[in-house]
Amino acid sequence: LKIPTSRTNGFGDIEIVGGHSEWFALWPLFFNRYSGLGTDNAGKEQALLPFYYYMRSPRRDMTTVIWPLFSHVTDRENHYREWQTPWPLIVFARGEGKTTSRVWPFFSQSHSTNLESSFYLWPIYKYNRLHADPLDRERTRILFFLYSDTRQKNTETGEARRRIDLWPLFTHRRDYRGRSRLQIFAPLEPLVPYSEGIERDYSPLWSLWRAERNPVTGASSQSLLWNLYRRDKTPHSRKCSLLFGLFQYQSGSEGKRLRLFYIPVLKTRPAGKSPPEGGPGTPESVVSSGE
Secondary structure: OEOOEEEEOOOOOEEEEOEEEEEEEOOOOEEEEEEEEOOOOOEEEEEEOOOEEEEEOOOEEEEEEOOOOEEEEEEOOOOEEEEEOOOOOEEEEEEOOEEEEEEOOOEEEEEEOOEEEEEEOOOOEEEEEEEEOOEEEEEEEEOOOOEEEEEEEEOOOOOEEEEEEEOOOEEEEEOOOOOEEEEEOOOOOOOOOOOHHHHHHOHHHHOOEEEEEEOOOOEEEEEEOOOOEEEEEEOOEEEEEEHHHOEEEEEEOOEEEEEEOOEEEEEEEOOOOOOOOOOOOOHHHHEEOOO
């Protein structure tokens, strides 16, 4: 038995700490409990498991028969009623605070003020959404991780990010700044989508094709078969290599360069730009890019 007491909260206000009274026999098979004594939500619970359980309070009532299979809930605080017959396979709820229709595994549709969830022929198709300004997040999945499409948006700024995974074929993502990355062949990334260690340490081992783009800087890059072919591009330069660097080509503000088997074979300069004083006058160093 505990009688109601009071305490001062972090705002300096006096609040009531509810008391409680409880007794049991062969716990947890039978118990009788009173909680919240002295508050505006004093409640009573009684159970003889697994035969019945009930709870009564000003905010919420619940009655369960053959616990936990068959239940009825009246939630006066959140304004809904719910029937579970039996839980969690068949559930129906109706009211302002919650609406649910579920017959597992055939279908389910559920939504509340901020949440939405549904599935059809579980786990073939599943959809979840959370909307709590400024966050709006939704995810669509087929067979758990076989296909996943996750979108997240900041409703205040309008910025959004998205990630699509098709296990094990590819993963593609775009962040809030518009930067994107496509990776073909991704056996682990869809299973642990937010692991930086997997992407840093293991993704390079099995990435058959990788493409990245940064619209903020204008830079982009592509790589095939562990840099058998690689291309890098910025607003001011271009780089391309084949056969792991045996062929290299580069162009930019400093001119153009070509290497074969790591040997320089061509070097040009922009029109009107002279070679360094005292530099060699060979064609490799003085050919104008305007020719």
